[in-house]
Amino acid sequence: MRRVFADIHAALCTDENLSMYYKLGYTLIACEKFSGRTSEMTERGVSVVGKVVIDASSISDLREALGKVKYRESVIAVHPESVEVARWAAHDGRVDVILLTPSNIRIFDKRQFSTMKYYSKPLEIRIPHLLYSNSEVKSYFYRRLNMLVRFKLGFALGTSASSFYELLHPLVAVKALKTLYDIPEKIALLALTDIPRQIIFRKLNV
Amino acid sequence: MVDIILLFSIILALILAFLIIISITLLRFRRLVGACIALLRAREERSEISKKLRRRYVVFTAICEERVGFSDLQEAVSSKFCELFSKTMYYKASPQLVLFDESTQRGVYRVTHLYLDHLIVALGLVKNIKGKKCILLPLRTTGTLKKARELTRKLRF
Numbered sequence: 001m002r003r004v005f006a007d008i009h010a011a012l013c014t015d016e017n018l019s020m021y022y023k024l025g026y027t028l029i030a031c032e033k034f035s036g037r038t039s040e041m042t043e044r045g046v047s048v049v050g051k052v053v054i055d056a057s058s059i060s061d062l063r064e065a066l067g068k069v070k071y072r073e074s075v076i077a078v079h080p081e082s083v084e085v086a087r088w089a090a091h092d093g094r095v096d097v098i099l100l101t102p103s104n105i106r107i108f109d110k111r112q113f114s115t116m117k118y119y120s121k122p123l124e125i126r127i128p129h130l131l132y133s134n135s136e137v138k139s140y141f142y143r144r145l146n147m148l149v150r151f152k153l154g155f156a157l158g159t160s161a162s163s164f165y166e167l168l169h170p171l172v173a174v175k176a177l178k179t180l181y182d183i184p185e186k187i188a189l190l191a192l193t194d195i196p197r198q199i200i201f202r203k204l205n206v
Numbered sequence: 207m208v209d210i211i212l213l214f215s216i217i218l219a220l221i222l223a224f225l226i227i228i229s230i231t232l233l234r235f236r237r238l239v240g241a242c243i244a245l246l247r248a249r250e251e252r253s254e255i256s257k258k259l260r261r262r263y264v265v266f267t268a269i270c271e272e273r274v275g276f277s278d279l280q281e282a283v284s285s286k287f288c289e290l291f292s293k294t295m296y297y298k299a300s301p302q303l304v305l306f307d308e309s310t311q312r313g314v315y316r317v318t319h320l321y322l323d324h325l326i327v328a329l330g331l332v333k334n335i336k337g338k339k340c341i342l343l344p345l346r347t348t349g350t351l352k353k354a355r356e357l358t359r360k361l362r363f
Contacts, residue, residue: 023363024343131331165339172330172344175323180290 003027005170006196008075008097008124009051009158016164018046024169028200030075030158049203050074053099057081059088066094075199077124083107090115096199097124097156100144102137108144113151122195123148123155127173128166130181138180145181156196157188260319263304263354264347266329267363268311270340276306279313282335283342287328301325304351307358314354322347 006028007021013031021029022045030051052069056062056078062085069076071094079099080086086107089095098116100108100123108123116123130141148155157177161167170192177188268274280303288296299321306313317325329342345361348354 165333165341167341169330169343172327176327176331179323179327 003045004193004197006156006193006200007159007161008156008196008199009077009126009160011160011162013048017161017167018048020164020167022046024167026170028197028204030196030200030203047200047204049200051077053077053079055079055081056085056089059084061085062088062092066092071096073203075203080104080107083112086112087115090121091119095121096202097122099124099126100155101126102129102133102140105137105140105144110147110151113147113153117151117153120154122199123153124158125155125191126158126160127168127176128160131176142181145177145183149183149187154195155191156199157191158196260349262317262319262322262347262349263351264315264317264322264325264329265345265354265357265361266313266315266342267345268313268335268340268342270311270335271338273308273311274335274338274340275308276303278336279303279306279342282332282340283315283328286332287324290328290331291324295321295324299324301328305355305358310358312358312361314351314358316351 003022003025005024005026007026008030010017010021010029010031012033012035013029014035018029027046029046029048031048032051032053034048034050050073052074054062054065054069054076056065062078062080066076075096076094077097077099078085078089078095079101080089081104086098086104089098090112098121125141125145129137133141145155157173159166159168159173173192174185174188177183177191178185268279283301283303284296287299287301291299299317301315301317301321304314304316315325315329326344329344332340332342334340343363345363346354346357348357
């Protein structure tokens with residue numbers, strides 16, 4: 001397995017998790033919580049950066065939250081709860097990714113995707129949402145994902161694993177997107193390699 | 207003068223008749239060619255179907271809290287496959303656990319090559335077996351059981 005994979009969202013990074021990540025072929029990880037020093041983790045062959053998720057329902061909340069975070073060092077994901085916030089986040093340079101979850105899936109429409117494409121802002125999707133949601137949510141995801149592909153908009157996949165047993169083999173993730181959501185294999189592979197790598201590398205080189 | 211006109215009209219009639227005969231034969235010939243093409247396509251399709259019946263062997267490893275057995279593993283994977291892709295697809299894919307070494311927790315799954323991706327997804331999404339937390343990791347895919355057996359011993363993870 002070539003070590004080319006990157007995870008845009010890991011809920012918790014422990015030694016055990018990171019060694020497993022390395023075995024599975026991941027080298028770059030954006031972690032929400034650490035248990036250890038970042039320098040130690042880099043020595044293990046896996047580079048780790050911080051991850052901040054901002055939940056915002058209004059533009060003022062978002063601006064306030066963005067003013068407080070260190071956006072140059074950690075990956076910033078915005079979880080918009082309204083259309084205005086989603087539009088604002090799409091053109092804000094401090095925001096790295098916009099999070100798509102079952103709770104805010106309805107605000108992502110054609111106009112949002114075209115705005116995101118214009119400002120080349122990728123989307124973040126978490127694998128558990130795709131795999132373990134109910135059938136109604138899965139159908140929403142199916143339509144949104146295929147719309148994304150038609151718009152040629154990039155997206156990054158996050159495992160959001162907090163324990164060793166929640167990790168997913170990258171090959172399984174790619175095949176799952178292919179078989180369950182009809183996403184072309186190349187695009188699914190990009191969502192686990194190139195797009196998250198670019199985002200995480202920007203934070204590592206600061 | 208009358209003879210010339212008569213001769214001319216006869217020649218014209220002959221030419222017309224000749225053209226009609228040629229067009230009819232061409233039409234028949236076209237149908238014949240069409241039939242030949244259809245036959246060839248049908249043969250190709252039949253040969254493709256016969257080609258499609260190939261087997262693939264997926265070498266995998268199980269990482270679990272405690273060691274798991276052959277039947278428990280098979281049950282977990284088949285129920286996950288049915289949950290994700292329905293029973294109809296399960297019958298078509300006919301995944302079978304060919305071998306599973308309980309000491310090394312490595313095994314080989316056999317599946318029709320058309321449903322290889324489906325099996326890999328089902329394997330990867332098994333998270334617990336009989337209440338024990340577990341992950342199954344597909345390592346390699348081969349075309350022969352002999353090579354798959356070798357890989358279960360040789361592959362490092």
